[in-house]
Amino acid sequence: MLNALIFDVDGTLADTESVHLAAFNHAFAQEGLGWHWDVPLYTQLLDVSGGKERLLHYWRMVQPGLKEVDGGAVRDTVARLHEIKTACYEQAISAGAVALRPGVLTLMQAALNQGLQLAIATTTSPVNIAALLRTAIGPDWRSHFLAIGDASNAPLKKPHPQVYLKVLADMRLDPAQCVAFEDSANGLQSATAAGLATVITPSSYTAQHDFGTALRVLPDLSQLDLGQLRQWLVEREATRATLGARRPAAKPQGGTKR
The missing domain is CATH 1.10.150.240 (Putative phosphatase; domain 2)
Incomplete structure (x- = not known):
């Protein structure tokens, strides 16, 4: 779920x-x-x-x-x-130098409307997060997020999974219950190491990165809805179950009876 x-x-x-x-x-x-x-x-x-x-x-x-x-x-x-x-x-x-990428706010609002939780997992500093989201969402931006992992409370930077592990622990959720959103190879490695299915929306600075382990790679989030996301997770779990079933059973370790 x-x-x-x-x-x-x-x-x-x-x-x-x-x-x-x-x-x-x-x-x-x-x-x-x-x-x-x-x-x-x-x-x-x-x-x-x-x-x-x-x-x-x-x-x-x-x-x-x-x-x-x-x-x-x-x-x-x-x-x-x-x-x-x-x-x-x-x-x-x-001063309004940037806006949120297409589809971000719509997806966040849809998630909140359906009772899903939101969280942030980043290597940037708290002041940078606040500057962006205060401008994009409003002064009450913090109330939208159940957990925030950042440079102040997860000092081991991506691709280390610390920030995602912290957020998962703070939310008391299993990684199978969550999806991460990233734009870089370091971010994908971090989220994947924490057990998270990850949707990638590359930026112009990361378009050349290897995203082979991503759940999906999309130009942005403007065409993504929660129904699609749930379906992709179902397909992911079915694939993993199939691959697991194909693995040969481990041979018992032999030993001399005494």
Whole structure:
């Protein structure tokens, strides 16, 4: 039985990556670093989940011998850059820089109307979630979601399944009762490792990723309804049952009787 929908944020709820990219470059310029990320480079860097992790990964790319020194100068610089970037991103989102992707709000409302729960599982920070959903849904956006997993309470980033495992535990639901929505290979790996069937809606930054284990890959959610989703889950379970039945039984382990 389908009881909950779990959504990633960046790239899934909204095509936010271009705004994130502009915010990173704003931070670099403000701090006078001389760094600039173009779209091809940022697309590559998105393989690293988490803004701070992405910054540190890039810094090590351009400075392979980078080492932390006493006092944590590298860590502090990364934190400052991320703070500047986040403030710029929040300002842009609040000004209406992006909207939710097609079909997202309709699917969420249909789920709530039918008594399903909603949740969020993301590697982004709480302030980024709030900025997007406060603008898209309204000041009461938090009341729509039974559980929220984010960078503050699930520090192990995707493709690690921690954030999905936390959300499932918070909702007290089995993964077979839920469907995840993602846009990237890291997100798909994370959700799949937690046992979740996953619908993928790629963004322009993730269209080249491998989504072979997804439940479905769709251009967006505008044509998806809950009836289809339930049918896909039934078909998935039937396929898994068939494959399980075809597996040869394990041979008993031999041993010498004593």
